[in-house]
Amino acid sequence: MPPTLHHAQVFYPPGEEANARQFYTGALGLEEIARPAVLRDRSGIWLAAGAGHVHLSEDRELGLHPRRHFALRVDDLDAAVATLRRAGARFEDADPIPGWRRTYVFDPFGNKIELDEIP
Secondary structure, eight states, X not given: OOOOOOEEEEEEOTTOHHHHHIIIIIISOOEEEOXXXXXXXXXXXXXXXXXXXXXXXXXXXXXXXXXXEEXXXXXXXXXXXXXXXXXXXXXXXOOOOTTOEEEEEEOTTSOEEEEEEOO
């Protein structure tokens, strides 16, 4: 079996867990899942993303880079964009790839997320 994505690690600034939760569960629509018991004494949020996860953790240094991102496949890009726009999200155009519709959206902390609609 070839490798598959297990999880992506994303950071938010200290004190911003509620904003992170609101963006990722409310605007983006990911479902929060329980973290392993051994990690429950730390701040952070785990989210289901298809067969993989997105792990959110608190850190003072976000280490943002203009090309660093993770991608989520969506069924309806227009609906996802509309929901995120209503939540005040910032967007960036993505270079076209034949057969895909895609865009970049930024969480409230500047983390870049690619949204892909692939028939």
